[in-house]
Amino acid sequence: MSITLWNKIKKKILDLRTLIILIFICVLFAVLKDTFYNPINLINILKRSIYIAVAAFSTTLMLTQGNLDISVGGTAALVGTILAIILKANVPLPLAILVGLLSGALAGLIVGIISIKGKTETFLVAIAMKYVYVGIAYLITRGTPIPINNKTFLNVFGTGEVFGFLPMPIFILIAAFLLIWFLYKKTKYGYYLRAIGSNIEAAIVAGINTDRIKIITFVINGTFAAIAGLNLAGIFAFGSPSVASDLALDAIAAVVLGGSAVSGGKGNIWGTVVGVLIMGVINNGLQLLGAQYDIQSIIKGAIIVIAILLDSWVSRTEYAK
Amino acid sequence: MASEIILELKNVSKTFSGVTVLKNIDLDIKKGEVHALLGENGAGKSTLIKIVSGYHSMDEGGELLVHGKKIDIKRPKDSINAHISTIYQELTLCPHLTVAENIALDKQDTFKGMLQQQKEFTRLSRNTLNSIDNPDIDTKLLISDLSIAKRQIVEIAKAVASDAEVILMDEPTASISQKDAEALMHLVLKLKEKGVSIIYISHRIHEIRQIADRVTVLRDGNKIGTLKKDEMTDERIINMMVGRDLKQMYPKKKVVLGETVLSVENLTTKKFRNVSFSVQRGEIFGIAGLVGAGRTEICDALFGRMPILSGTIELFGKPYLPNKPKDCIDKGIAYITENRKESGLCLPLSVNENINLVNLREKMRLGIVNQNRFEELSEKYRNTLDIRIQSINMLVRKLSGGNQQKVVLGKWLEFGPQLILFDEPTKGIDVGTKAEIYRIMGDLVNQGVSIIMVSSELPEILAVTDRILVMREGEMKGILNTHEATSERIMRLAALN
Numbered sequence: 149m150s151i152t153l154w155n156k157i158k159k160k161i162l163d164l165r166t167l168i169i170l171i172f173i174c175v176l177f178a179v180l181k182d183t184f185y186n187p188i189n190l191i192n193i194l195k196r197s198i199y200i201a202v203a204a205f206s207t208t209l210m211l212t213q214g215n216l217d218i219s220v221g222g223t224a225a226l227v228g229t230i231l232a233i234i235l236k237a238n239v240p241l242p243l244a245i246l247v248g249l250l251s252g253a254l255a256g257l258i259v260g261i262i263s264i265k266g267k268t269e270t271f272l273v274a275i276a277m278k279y280v281y282v283g284i285a286y287l288i289t290r291g292t293p294i295p296i297n298n299k300t301f302l303n304v305f306g307t308g309e310v311f312g313f314l315p316m317p318i319f320i321l322i323a324a325f326l327l328i329w330f331l332y333k334k335t336k337y338g339y340y341l342r343a344i345g346s347n348i349e350a351a352i353v354a355g356i357n358t359d360r361i362k363i364i365t366f367v368i369n370g371t372f373a374a375i376a377g378l379n380l381a382g383i384f385a386f387g388s389p390s391v392a393s394d395l396a397l398d399a400i401a402a403v404v405l406g407g408s409a410v411s412g413g414k415g416n417i418w419g420t421v422v423g424v425l426i427m428g429v430i431n432n433g434l435q436l437l438g439a440q441y442d443i444q445s446i447i448k449g450a451i452i453v454i455a456i457l458l459d460s461w462v463s464r465t466e467y468a469k
Numbered sequence: 470m471a472s473e474i475i476l477e478l479k480n481v482s483k484t485f486s487g488v489t490v491l492k493n494i495d496l497d498i499k500k501g502e503v504h505a506l507l508g509e510n511g512a513g514k515s516t517l518i519k520i521v522s523g524y525h526s527m528d529e530g531g532e533l534l535v536h537g538k539k540i541d542i543k544r545p546k547d548s549i550n551a552h553i554s555t556i557y558q559e560l561t562l563c564p565h566l567t568v569a570e571n572i573a574l575d576k577q578d579t580f581k582g583m584l585q586q587q588k589e590f591t592r593l594s595r596n597t598l599n600s601i602d603n604p605d606i607d608t609k610l611l612i613s614d615l616s617i618a619k620r621q622i623v624e625i626a627k628a629v630a631s632d633a634e635v636i637l638m639d640e641p642t643a644s645i646s647q648k649d650a651e652a653l654m655h656l657v658l659k660l661k662e663k664g665v666s667i668i669y670i671s672h673r674i675h676e677i678r679q680i681a682d683r684v685t686v687l688r689d690g691n692k693i694g695t696l697k698k699d700e701m702t703d704e705r706i707i708n709m710m711v712g713r714d715l716k717q718m719y720p721k722k723k724v725v726l727g728e729t730v731l732s733v734e735n736l737t738t739k740k741f742r743n744v745s746f747s748v749q750r751g752e753i754f755g756i757a758g759l760v761g762a763g764r765t766e767i768c769d770a771l772f773g774r775m776p777i778l779s780g781t782i783e784l785f786g787k788p789y790l791p792n793k794p795k796d797c798i799d800k801g802i803a804y805i806t807e808n809r810k811e812s813g814l815c816l817p818l819s820v821n822e823n824i825n826l827v828n829l830r831e832k833m834r835l836g837i838v839n840q841n842r843f844e845e846l847s848e849k850y851r852n853t854l855d856i857r858i859q860s861i862n863m864l865v866r867k868l869s870g871g872n873q874q875k876v877v878l879g880k881w882l883e884f885g886p887q888l889i890l891f892d893e894p895t896k897g898i899d900v901g902t903k904a905e906i907y908r909i910m911g912d913l914v915n916q917g918v919s920i921i922m923v924s925s926e927l928p929e930i931l932a933v934t935d936r937i938l939v940m941r942e943g944e945m946k947g948i949l950n951t952h953e954a955t956s957e958r959i960m961r962l963a964a965l966n
Contacts (some may be wrong), residue, residue: 268487336577339566339585342576346563353524353561354574355546 158390164460166407166422166455173426177433184436187313196317197428199224199383199392201319201421204406205328206372208420210221210330211403214346214412215263217369219274221395222281222340223255224377225388229285231378232387248375253433255281257372261364280398285389293388296381306382324375329417335347337364346413354372379388381451402427426451448449472499474537475666476521476553476635481531483516483690485873490516491527491690498635499800501664503657505681506669509710509925512687516671517560518637520554521668523548549575556635557626558640563906564613568623569594571612575631597630598622601656618649625656629665636660637668642676643761647942654680665863666749672759674706674964686710703965704957711927711956724751724911726935730888730919733771736780740766741943743780747783748888748921755934755951756923764923765807768890771921772797772804785887787833803886805877807893807923810871813877816866820858821847824879841893850879854909878909889913892923907933927956 161168177184203220210217231248235241259277263270296302308316332338340361343351351358373395380391404410405426406419429452434444476498477843483491491513496503504516519525521533523545532539532913535551542548548555554575562571569587572594573580580586594608603622621641627635640655657680658668671677675683678701686693686709693709698769726752736744741763748754753830756764769775771782773791784800792799794804824847847861854875858868865876874894881889894910895903910920910933924930930937937954939946939962941959946962 334585335583336580336585337583339570339577342566343563343570346565347561349559350563350571350574352559353545353549354577355544355549355557356577397940409565413563 150206154210155185156442161436165458165462166405166419166426169405169455170422170426171342173429173433177429177436182365183434184188184433187360189432189436191313191315191333193425193432198315198317198321199379199401199422200395200398200427201381201424202324202372203376203395204420204424205417206365206369206416207396207399207403208406208408208415208417209328209332209458210369210414211400211408211410212415213341213362213365214336214345214348215270215362215363216367216396216400217256217259217270217274218396218400219255219259219278219281219364220369220373220376220399221397222285223252223370224392224395225390226281226285227252227374227377228381228391229289229294229387229389231381232296235298235301237295241298245301245378247370248378252370252372252374252377254370256368256373256432257301257364259370260327260366264359264362274396282393289387289389293381293384293386293390296385296387298446302382304382305378309344311429317382320375320379325417325421326371328372331368332415332417337361342413342415343367345409345415364432378436394413398427401452405452407459408458410459474500475500475536476534477532477534478517478521479534481517481520481530481533481785482514482528483525484521484528487870489690491520491687494687494692494753496685496692496695498666498668498683500634500666501661502682503661503667503680505677506667506687507671507677507684507706508687509927512710513690514687515639515803515887517687518555518557518639518670519667521548521553522557522637524555524557537545549631552632553637554628554631554635555627555637556639556641557619558643562612562620562623562627562792565570565611567609567611568598568606568615569608571623572597572608572627572630575627593630594626597626601626601629601659603656618645618652618658619651621645621653622656625653629660633664633665633666634863639670641669641674642671648940649678660911672964674703677701677706678703703961707957707960707964711960724914727917730784731771732783733920734781736767736782737778738766738770738775739778740759740775741770741945742841744938744940744945745780745950746938746945747917750917750919752936753910753914753920753922753934755930755932755937756921756940757925757959758927758936758946759941761942762963764940765892767940768804768806768892768921768923771842771890772802774804792852798884798886801885801886801887802890803881803888804890805874805881805892806895809873809897814865814873816844819862819864820851820856820868820876821861823876824861825878826849827884830861835941846883848880850875850882854879854882855905867903870897871905874898874902874906875909878906880915887918889920890894890923891920894922895924895926895929917929927959931956931959 183189223361227248231244232249234244234247259274262268262469266353303318310316340351340356343356344358344361348358377392378394381387384391402423404419406416406423408415408419430448434447473865473917474497478494478496481491481494508514516525520527523542525932526543529880533542540551569590571724574589580589591608598604598606606619606622612623641653644843660667669681682698684694684701684706685695687708697706698831732747734745744767756767758764765815766775773793773796810816821843826841842860850856851861856872856875865873894906897908904949914920921935931954934951937949937951937959939959941963949958
C-alpha cells in the first residue's frame with residue numbers, strides 16, 4: 149500500500165488539526181475585538197491557563213495509560229488549604245511547599261492503589277475520593293478560606309512578575325512541561341506507559357510490571373494537581389476548599405482537544421499545550437465580547453464535543469486500513 | 470538427523486472449569502526443527518501453545534523440560550526467560566509504538582538505567598530485521614501504519630530479537646494473503662537454518678507439508694500421533710484429524726423441501742467473493758470451512774451487518790438488500806450469533822426478560838409492560854424448548870451453555886422467523902444438550918422454517934444438514950449434497966490448495 153502525496157498532506161493536516169483550530173479562533177477573536185491581541189491580554193490568557201495546563205500535562209500521561217482521575221480538583225483544593233494552614237503556623241516556606249506536594253502525591257497514590265490493586269473502575273474511585281479530599285479541605289479550614297500572607301509564595305506561585313510583564317508562575321509551567329515531556333519521551337517509564345496504553349496484553353506478556361507503572365502515573369498526577377493547587381492559592385492569596393472544582397474536567401477537555409487518543413496509548417503533550425490555549429482563548433475572547441459565564445460554558449462544551457467527534461473520526465480513518 | 474531435543478512436554482493436561490481440553494500430551498521439539506501442530510477447531514492446539522508460553526498453567530502432573538531440565542512456567546515472563554517466544558493469533562504488538570520500540574519490548578531487561586535508549590532500540594531492530602531478510606521495514610514507523618503482513622514480520626523480529634530458541638506460531642498465515650504467506654514460510658525456513666526451533670500451528674495442510682519436519686495431530690484434546698516428513702500424505706493427515714464417525718448421535722428427520730426461500734447470486738463483500746447458493750423451505754443449509762474462511766461473514770452480510778459490494782439476493786422471491794438488522798428482522802430473518810454471551814443475551818437479566826426482549830411493543834399497553842403476557846410466553850418456550858430452570862425469573866447468567874442457547878432460541882422464535890441464521894449452534898454446549906438443539910432445529914424445519922447453519926464441527930454439519938457449502942479463504946469451494954459428503958471431502962475443500 150503506497151502512501152500518496154495527498155495522503156501525506158491529509159495526515160499532516162489531521163495531525164495539526166488542533167493548532168489549526170487555535171489559529172482560527174485567535175483570528176476570529178482578533179477580528180471581532182481589537183483588544184484581543186493586545187500583549188497584556190495575551191499574557192493574561194497565559195496567566196489564567198497555568199493551573200489548568202499543569203493538571204492537563206499529567207492528565208496526558210493518565211489518558212495515555214487509559215485511566216482518568218477526576219479527583220484532582222479535590223486534591224488541588226486540599227493542597228491549597230494545607231499550605232495556608234501550615235504557613236499560618238510559621239512553617240518555613242520550602243518545607244510547606246514540600247508538604248503540599250507530598251500531600252498531592254499521597255492523594256494520587258491512594259486513588260491509584262484503590263483502583264489498580266482493588267481492580268475497580270478508576271472513574272468511580274476518583275469520584276468517591278474527590279468527596280473525601282474536598283471534605284478534608286472543609287474540615288481543616290472549618291469552611292472559611294484561610295488567607296496567605298507569605299510574600300515570597302504569593303510572588304512565585306501567584307501574581308509576581310519578572311521584567312514587569314512576565315508572570316512568575318510561568319517558570320513553574322515551563323518546568324512542569326519539561327518534566328512531563330522528559331518522562332514521556334525519554335524515560336523507560338514513558339515507554340512502558342505507551343506500551344500499556346497501546347496494548348496491555350503485550351505489556352504483560354513482555355513482563356512489565358503494569359500495576360506499578362500505572363500507580364506511578366497516579367502519583368505524578370496527584371503531584372501535578374498539587375502544583376495547580378499551589379498556583380490557585382497563590383493567585384487568590386487564600387487557601388480555600390471551594391476552588392478548582394472544575395479542574396479535572398477542564399484538564400481532560402484540554403487533553404482531548406489536544407488530540408491525545410481517548411482510547412489510550414498515544415499522548416500528545418504539545419497538543420495538550422494547544423488544547424489548554426484553545427480553552428483559555430475561548431474563555432478570554434468570549435469575556436471580551438461581553439459573554440457571561442453561561443454562554444462561555446455552552447460554547448466551551450460545544451467545542452469539546454466537536455473535538456471528540458473529530459478524534460473518533462480520525463482514529464476510524466487511521467485504522468480502517 | 471539425531472539432533473538435540475530443546476523442548477519437551479510430558480503428560481501435559483489442561484482442564485477449564487471441569488472441561489478437559491488437553492489430555493496427557495507428550496511432545497518434543499528438536500533443535501532447528503519445524504514441528505507442526507494440526508487439528509480441527511477446538512482440538513486444543515492454541516491451549517497447548519498458551520501453556521508453553523505461560524499464558525495458562527498446566528494441570529498437576531505435567532512437566533515441561535527445556536534442554537532436558539524441568540522448568541516451571543507460571544507467567545509469560547518465565548517463558549521468555551527460557552528463550553521461548555510466542556506469536557499469538559491476536560497480535561501482541563502495540564499499535565502506537567514504533568517498530569523499534571515493539572521489537573525491543575520483550576528485551577527491555579537488557580536496557581539498563583531509567584532512560585529509553587532509542588538508539589539501542591533502533592540498532593537492535595535494524596540488525597534483527599536485516600538478519601531475517603527484511604531490511605526494508607522502517608523502524609521508525611508506527612505499527613498502526615504497517616500492513617498486517619508487515620506486522621507479522623515485526624512479531625517474528627520481536628521473537629528473534631529476544632534470543633528465542635523456540636518460537637511458537639499460532640496460525641501465522643490465517644489473516645494474510647497467499648503471497649505474504651509464502652514470504653512468511655520462507656522466513657520460517659530461514660529461522661530453521663539458524664537453528665531456531667519452531668512450533669507451527671496452521672489449518673492449511675499444504676503449508677505444513679511444505680515446511681514441517683514433523684507434524685503432530687491433536688483431536689478433542691488427545692494426541693493422535695506424530696508423522697515424519699516422509700509419512701505426511703494428505704490422506705493420513707486428514708484421517709488423523711477427522712477419524713471418527715458419530716453420525717448415529719445426530720438423528721435427522723426427513724423433511725420435504727418446499728419452494729426457494731433465499732437465493733444469493735455472486736455475493737461479494739470485503740471478506741468473501743462471488744458466493745452463490747439458494748435455500749429452500751424446510752432446508753438446513755450448512756456452511757463449513759475453517760475459522761476465517763468467511764462463513765460468519767456470509768451471515769453478517771445477509772443480516773445487514775456487513776456492507777455488500779456486489780451481487781444480488783432474493784428473499785421469498787423478492788429482491789432483498791439487507792440494510793440494517795432491524796429491517797432484516799422485519800422481513801422474517803433471525804440471526805443467532807456465535808457469541809451468545811456478547812450479542813445474544815443480557816446476562817444480568819432473567820430468562821423471562823430475555824425471552825421477551827424482541828417484539829416488546831406488542832406486549833405493551835400504552836407503554837406499560839403486560840407482565841402476564843410476558844410470563845405466559847416465557848412459560849410456553851420453557852416447555853416447548855425444554856429449558857431446565859427452577860423458575861423463569863432465574864438470571865440467565867446462572868444457566869448452563871445449553872440452556873442459555875435455548876433462551877436465545879426462544880427469544881427469536883417469539884416473532885416467528887422464516888429463516889434462521891445459526892452460527893455455531895452448539896458451541897460450548899455439552900453433548901447431551903447438543904442433541905436437543907438438533908431436535909429443536911429438526912422441529913423448526915418440519916414447521917417450514919429454513920435454517921442456515923455455520924459450523925466448525927464436521928460430524929454435526931454432516932448429520933444435520935441437507936446440503937453443505939464449503940468456504941476457503943473467502944471463496945466458495947463447492948456445495949455438496951450431505952448424503953454424498955464425507956469429512957474427508959469437506960476437509961479437502963476447506964484446507965487443501
